[in-house]
Amino acid sequence: MKRIKTIETRDLKTSVKTGGCGECQTSCQSACKTSCGVANQQCEKCVSEK
Amino acid sequence: MIHCYKQNGYNIVLDVFSGSVHTVDDLAYDVIEMYETANKDEIVAAMLEKYNGDDSIDEAEIRDCIDDVEELKSEGKLFATDDYEDLAFDFKARNTVVKALCLHVAHTCNLNCEYCFASQGKYHGDRALMSLEVAKQAIDFLIEHSGSRRNLEVDFFGGEPLMNFDVVKETVAYCRSIEKEKGKNFRFTLTTNGVLLDDEVIDFANKEFHNVVLSLDGRKEVHDRLRKTVNGNGSYDIIVPKFQHFVERRGNRGYYIRGTFTHNNTDFTNDIFHMADLGFTELSMEPVVCPPDDPYALTYDDLPVLFEQYEILAKDMLRREKEGKPITFYHYMLDLNAGPCIYKRISGCGSGTEYMAVTPWGDLYPCHQFVGNPDYLLGNVYDGVTKPAVQDEFKLCNAYARPDCKDCWAKLYCSGGCAANAYHATGSVTGTYQYGCELFKKRIECAIMMKVAQAQSAAAE
Numbered sequence: 001m002k003r004i005k006t007i008e009t010r011d012l013k014t015s016v017k018t019g020g021c022g023e024c025q026t027s028c029q030s031a032c033k034t035s036c037g038v039a040n041q042q043c044e045k046c047v048s049e050k
Numbered sequence: 051m052i053h054c055y056k057q058n059g060y061n062i063v064l065d066v067f068s069g070s071v072h073t074v075d076d077l078a079y080d081v082i083e084m085y086e087t088a089n090k091d092e093i094v095a096a097m098l099e100k101y102n103g104d105d106s107i108d109e110a111e112i113r114d115c116i117d118d119v120e121e122l123k124s125e126g127k128l129f130a131t132d133d134y135e136d137l138a139f140d141f142k143a144r145n146t147v148v149k150a151l152c153l154h155v156a157h158t159c160n161l162n163c164e165y166c167f168a169s170q171g172k173y174h175g176d177r178a179l180m181s182l183e184v185a186k187q188a189i190d191f192l193i194e195h196s197g198s199r200r201n202l203e204v205d206f207f208g209g210e211p212l213m214n215f216d217v218v219k220e221t222v223a224y225c226r227s228i229e230k231e232k233g234k235n236f237r238f239t240l241t242t243n244g245v246l247l248d249d250e251v252i253d254f255a256n257k258e259f260h261n262v263v264l265s266l267d268g269r270k271e272v273h274d275r276l277r278k279t280v281n282g283n284g285s286y287d288i289i290v291p292k293f294q295h296f297v298e299r300r301g302n303r304g305y306y307i308r309g310t311f312t313h314n315n316t317d318f319t320n321d322i323f324h325m326a327d328l329g330f331t332e333l334s335m336e337p338v339v340c341p342p343d344d345p346y347a348l349t350y351d352d353l354p355v356l357f358e359q360y361e362i363l364a365k366d367m368l369r370r371e372k373e374g375k376p377i378t379f380y381h382y383m384l385d386l387n388a389g390p391c392i393y394k395r396i397s398g399c400g401s402g403t404e405y406m407a408v409t410p411w412g413d414l415y416p417c418h419q420f421v422g423n424p425d426y427l428l429g430n431v432y433d434g435v436t437k438p439a440v441q442d443e444f445k446l447c448n449a450y451a452r453p454d455c456k457d458c459w460a461k462l463y464c465s466g467g468c469a470a471n472a473y474h475a476t477g478s479v480t481g482t483y484q485y486g487c488e489l490f491k492k493r494i495e496c497a498i499m500m501k502v503a504q505a506q507s508a509a510a511e
Contacts, residue, residue: 003077007501011068024394033336034339034419034468038465041394043389043390046387046388
């Protein structure tokens with residue numbers, strides 16, 4: 001497309017079927033302890049499949 | 051829902067419910083912004099008027115651009131619908147398992163930091179150390195309630211956990227002795243102020259701890275102003291050489307230097323850069339969470355300054371990356387390809403359900419920030435959760451539980467935000483801490499901008 005470039009991202013709609021294993025890290029355990037951000041967590045399944 | 055913003059010369063369009071990220075030129079940006087509120091002819095007319103005098107843009111160009119938008123829409127990458135609300139309601143009834151514990155092995159501290167949410171480690175209660183018996187019982191509780199979950203996390207927290215290092219070591223040994231037969235994989239984190247770091251601790255941590263969180267606020271004068279020893283002296287000179295030694299021995303991985311910024315240092319990027327100058331690369335800096343009348347509390351007047359700081363940080367990180375000297379900032383860590391699935395994005399941090407804090411006496415709380423609040427005592431490691439009504443309140447804490455989040459583009463990035471912050475700001479765990487939301491949204495915008503910049507650099511090479 002001439003005017004729009006799309007960055008490759010995980011399709012959240014597909015993840016309804018493929019996600020939910022729950023093996024990912026608990027958000028607050030890593031470094032913040034005083035806020036909540038889930039976006040910067042990684043998917044255990046995706047990482048192990050890489 | 052889409053979120054359009056401009057930063058660092060990029061026009062960025064985030065499609066909230068698909069997770070797609072697009073970088074667009076000015077015409078496409080304007081077309082996308084109008085797309086849901088105007089028909090094609092109206093868009094064409096508006097664009098012809100706006101770009102009057104720009105020879106590169108005529109009606110055919112505008113219609114081509116609209117066609118591209120419609121193609122992306124048909125592919126589910128723009129204006130994707132919100133199909134997740136029903137999933138969120140199902141979460142209320144779900145059976146949850148426990149997968150992480152924050153073990154408060156020491157409700158005491160060897161520093162006297164003014165802004166400590168844990169009230170100098172005591173959590174507004176008595177000083178205490180966790181016994182090995184309580185720690186083992188906590189681990190048994192975790193295993194028993196973890197279902198088929200393989201990866202279990204234990205954070206040694208305080209107060210200052212190294213004031214009870216023997217129990218830390220023995221708890222780790224206990225976990226290692228049973229994890230195979232139980233089909234589990236323990237990952238340990240240590241959060242420490244560094245005062246008691248020595249080679250024995252470092253060797254142990256580097257062998258056993260998946261992650262260590264090392265508390266440093268940045269520049270010496272900033273750090274020493276609030277992170278004082280019990281004698282009232284600054285702690286910077288005590289801990290920085292220890293942290294440098296620790297990180298070097300650790301091989302510069304699996305750690306965060308974690309700071310807190312306050313109203314006193316709204317130019318906090320200088321503290322992050324100072325950390326980098328000290329040789330640290332894995333960095334985290336959190337806004338202070340405290341009552342608004344505390345002298346160091348962040349104010350609404352600080353917000354524009356903080357927004358600018360986050361942009362300065364993002365741009366500088368891109369520069370450092372180009373120069374081959376990258377640093378990591380915790381809140382800018384976005385993996386757009388291998389990030390969390392929609393279930394994680396809806397369900398949030400898991401406090402009170404998947405994640406609990408354990409006091410030295412074995413009491414269970416939804417998270418470390420609720421410890422000491424009797425209204426939120428969940429139970430204990432011997433009897434389990436004895437107040438399911440409290441737990442049910444936390445099961446509801448998801449991206450769709452808070453009315454304020456309904457129209458927010460960032461809800462699948464923060465999952466509705468921190469329950470403790472919401473409680474302290476509004477009196478309800480399903481409220482929202484608006485100030486934190488503003489900072490969070492800015493951080494996500496910066497993080498996505500960095501991804502766009504990196505993708506463009508990669509494409510150009």
